[in-house]
Amino acid sequence: MRFPDLLDFAWQVVRGNRARTLLILLAMSIGVAAVVVVSALGEGARRYVLDQFGSLGTNLLIVIPGRTATGGVSPGIVVGKTPRPLTLDDAYALLRSRAVRKIAPLIVGAGDVRWGSRIRESVVLGSTAELLEVRRMELAQGKFLPPGDPHHAEPVCVIGSTVAREIFGATQPLGEWLRIGDRRFRVIGLIARQGQSMGFNTDEVVMVPVASAEALFNTDSLFRILFEAKSREQIELAKEEALTILAARHEGERDVTVITQDAILATFDRILTALTLAVGGIAAISLAVAGILIMNVMLIAVSQRRREIGLLKALGASGVQVRAIFFTEAVLLALGGGAVGLVAGKLGQMAIGQLYPTIPFTAPWWAVIAAPLTAVVTAVLFSVAPARRAAQLDPVLALSRR
C-alpha cells in the first residue's frame, strides 16, 4: 500500500462517518483551544508583570534599611524602622562607587493634601530630581523637582493626575499652593498618567523634595534608596560596592539589604512560568479525555469494519499496514482537531484581549507547538490498542462471519 493510498483510505473513512468525525474533531479542538487560551492567560499575566517591572527602570537596585540574620524578608524590613537610619548622606555616599550612575533617595508617607476646602489623603513621596529618570516617569505639564542641594527644602511639589483631578477639578493646578500637613507647597508639575505600577500608583502621589519630606514627617530616615548601575554587567559590582560603602558609614555593620531588580524579576518570571505550565497542564487533561474518546470510537470501528479489514488482509496487507491505516486515521483526526483548536484558541485569546486591552495576551510558542503535538501523540497512543486488535484479526474468520 503506497502512502497516498493510505491517506486516501483514511480520508474515505474519516469522510464516511461525518457525525462521528465532527464530534471527535470537536473534542480534540476543545482540548487544544483550552490549552492555548489558558496558557495565553498565564503568559499575558507574566508579560504584564515583567513590563511593570521593566517600566520601573533598567539596571535598578534598591537599598532597604535593616537585615535579618536568617535572610529572606521579615515584616520589620518591609514596613519597619531601624535604630540606625539610612540617611540622605548615606544615599549620596553611594555615588562614590564607579558602578553607580544615579541615585534617588525615597521617603514615603501618607499626608492629607489640602487646597481650599478640599482635602484628600494621599501618598507623599520625598525624592530628588533624579527620581524622574531612575523610575522612568514622564511629565505631563510643568517641571519636575528642581535639581540642586538635596538638603535644601524647597516648598514645591509635583502631583499625580488623579490627585490633580480630585483636588483641582477643572482649575489649572500649576502655580497653585497646596497644603500638606502643616506646610505649604507650590505645584510646579504634573506627572503623566501611568496607572498602577507594581502596587504603586503614580497617579495617586504627591512628590516633594526629600528635605521637605524629612521636615514634614519629622524623620531623617529614608524608606529606600533607588540607584542605577552603569550597565547590566555592573549590577553585581554596584551591589557589592553599595554594601561596602554603607557598612563603612555604619561603623562596619552590614545593616542594610540591597535587592536587584533582576533578582525580583527572575523570581516573578519563575513563579508565573510555573503557574502557566501548571494551568496549561490542567487544561491538557482534556486532551487525554479526547484521546480516550478516539480509542473508544476506533474500537467500535474495528468491530464494525471486520469484513473490510479481513478483505485487506486476504489481499496481502500485513499487520503493520493495517496498523498504519488506523494510525493515519488517528493522526488525521488529531491534526484536524489541533488546527481547529488553534484557530478557536486564537479567537478566544483575541476576544479576551479585547476585554482587557492593557494585558498583552499571547499564547507562548511552546503552548502553540505542544498543544497540537500532545493531541497527535495522545491520538496515536490511544489508537494503539484498536490498531493492534485490527491487525491481529484472522482474515478467514473475519470474512466468514456474516
Next chain:
Amino acid sequence: MRTADFVRFAWLSLSAHRLRTFLTALGIAVGIAAVILLTSIGEGLHRFVIDEFTQFGTNLIGIQPGKTSTHGGGGLGAINTVRPLSIEDALALQHAPHILLSDPMVQGNADVEHAGRSRRVTLYGTGHTFHRTLRMKLALGDFLPADDPRAARAFVVLGAKVAQELFPGENPLGARMRVGGERYRVVGVMAPKGQVLGFDLDDTVYIPVGRALEMFNRESLAEIHVTYEPTAPLAEVEEGIKRVLVGRHGREDFTVTPQQKMLEVFGTVLDAITFAVAAIGGISLLVGGVGILTILTIAVSERTAEIGLLRAIGATQRRIMLLFLGEAAVLAALGGLAGLALGAGIAGILAVAVPALPVHTPWSYAVVAEISAIVIGLVAGVLPARHAARLDPLEALRSE
C-alpha cells in the same frame, strides 16, 4: 414497559458493550477526578490561610494611622504619616464600648547582642497585653510587665529562635542583653510559633512600645491591636472605636481593619482561584460529554433495528427517548462516581505523601461535580435520543 424492565433494558445495553461503557465512563471520570483533585488542593490552601490568620483570634481589629481614600490597605500608613497614632490613643481605646484589650505596636529591625553573639532580628515594641491580643503563648517567664507604657522598664521578651541562638543551652531568664545598643533584661521567652505566611515569628524580640518609639525616633505607632467581646456586634464595636479616635483627633485619619473583614477578602480571593482552577479542570468534563454524545450517536445507528422493533410493538417516542437519556445519565453517573473515588483517593494519597501541601476535599464541590456530570450526560444524550425517538418504525425495521 414497567420501570424494572426499563432499568434492565438500559443496563443490558450498557453491559453488552463493557469496554465501550468503561471507556466512555472513564472520560467523565477523568474530568471529575481532575475537578475534585484541584478543588481539594484549592480548598486545602483556603483552610490553611484561614487557619494561619485565625490562630491570632477572630475578634481582633487592627487600627492603622492614615486613611487613604483610594488604597485598600493601610500598609503605607505604617511608614511615615502626618497623622500619627499615639500610645495615648491605644490607652483611650480601652474605654471604648465592648473592647477587651487594646495594645499599641510598632515594628522594626534591630541588632540584639549577648555575650559576644549578635543577631539582627525583627523587633516589636508592644504593650503588656500583646501576647493576649494575638493569642501567643510563653514558654518561659512572663510577658512584659504592666508598666506605664510611656515610661516602661527595660525588659525584653525573646522569640523562640532568638533565645535558642543567643542563649544556646542556657536559661535566658534574668540575663542582661543589648537590644539596638541599649541594655535590657530578659523576662520571658515566647513559645515557638513558626512561620506565618512566610514571616518567621520566632526570630523576634518584644520590648515596651515607648522604648521602641524612642529607639526608632518616631512618633507614630504602626498599629493598634484591639480585641472585643466575641458576642458584640462588629459594626457597633467599629463605631465605638471610630468615635473615640475621632474625638481625640478631630477627624477620621486612621484605618480600622477587622480581622473578620480581612478573612472575608482572603476567602473571596481564594474561592475565586479555586473556582477558576476547577473550571479549567471542568473542560475535561466537557470533552467527556462530547464522548458520551459520540458513543450514543454510534449506538443509535447500530441499534436502529432494535428501536424499530420496540416502536413496532408499541413503545412510545417518549419511552425510546427516555431509554437513551437514561443510558446517558447512567454512563455519566457511573463515570462521575468513579472519578469522585479516584480524585478523593489521589487527594488522600497526596495528603499522606506530601504533608506540607494542605488538601481538603470540599464535599459541596463533589456533589456539584457529580450533578454536573449527570447533567452533561443528559445534555449529551438529548440529540441521539431524539434522533432515536423520531425514527420511523417501518424504515428502521427494514434497515436490517
